Amino acid sequence: MFRIILDAGHGLYTPGKRCLKSLDPAETREWILNSRICDKVESLLDAYDGYSLTRADDRTGERDIPLQERTDMANKSKADFYLSVHHNAGIGGGSGGGPVTIAYTNASAKSLECQKIVHTCFTNAVGTFGNRANGMPLQNLHVLRETNMPAVLIECGFMDSAVDVPLILSEEFAEKAAKGLVQALVQIGKLKKKEDAKVEEKFVDIKGHYAEKAIKDLYAFGVINGVDETHFAPDEPVTRGQVAVIARNIIRYITGE
Ligand SMILES: [Zn+2]
Incomplete structure (x- = not known):
């Protein structure tokens, strides 16, 4: 049994985490985008056997579950893989962007292998976009550092990029993104x-x-x-x-x- 923790980053009311108003007047919240992809991952995984899946976030989005609580839950449940889904910021309305798949600064060999699988499956599914010099950086992030199992955090695209925003808001992108992540989970967990x-x-x-x-x-x-x-x-x-x-x-x- 391959135990997956799927983590849609943040919550509905997390301050800041939303699309740039000049690019998306609705200021779509990051959790909405993260959660939409995670929901699709769950339904696509229905076609497979041999896994269990637990969401680390609050499915209603009402509560932004603290990171410590998310990783404690994952460690207690002795999960096999932790996948955290996010959307990025930092372009400031410019045209750059693209997916970034992150592993811990001191990641295990298994985590690095998973990072590569997730990044490859994801970019194959959504198509190449963006201008990241390094799409697979190592960073000291809580969910990567405090999890005992292999862990990967993916930033699907930038919420303040003129190129990425129309893309990441679309249903089509979310579907492709979910397909890519499911392919990665199938490969990592050897699901059938x-x-x-x-x-x-x-x-x-x-x-x-x-x-x-x-x-x-x-x-x-x-x-x-x-x-x-x-x-x-x-x-x-x-x-x-x-x-x-x-x-x-x-x-x-x-x-x-
Ligand atoms: Zn985030």
Whole structure:
């Protein structure tokens, strides 16, 4: 079981943390952006098995949970990975920006490996933007320093960059960002898709068989079943009756009828 702590930075009313008014008249709060991505990460992860996920922030945003409380919770729950999601500031309305993925100044080898995976998956998913000279800096931040497990903090984009703000406010960006982070979590936690995990547990006699992937897919599609609860018998012949059932299931899968 891979235990993930997902941390949407700050809270709804944290002073300061919001988009620059001249670029976003609504002054969208950072937690809203962080939380939107984290929510999407959670729903995308639903397709996977073998993990548990706990949010370190208050899902309603009402309370800005103190950093110490967030890391204490992570340490107590003996989590395997801490991922903190933020949006950056410091451009002052200029055009620079881009994602920054941070590990602790004295990060473990495992944390550095995770930092690289998160940064690569994230930038692949959202596309390259910004002008950061170093997209993977090491910094002495509380959630990176006080966590006992590998930890990474990602700043998805700048809330005061003329280039980043329209991007990070969009639903499309949040979706891509979440996809990238899920790819990273799948890689770090070696997570498997639910169907694959189920079929692997289900049929003990298909591992390494040339038709393994086809069997898993067709079982997931509801086209073909095993010979009993745990065996598929991949090298046994089929009868005319079984072919009829399989063909009917294929038609049902394709046409829905
Ligand atoms: Zn932040």
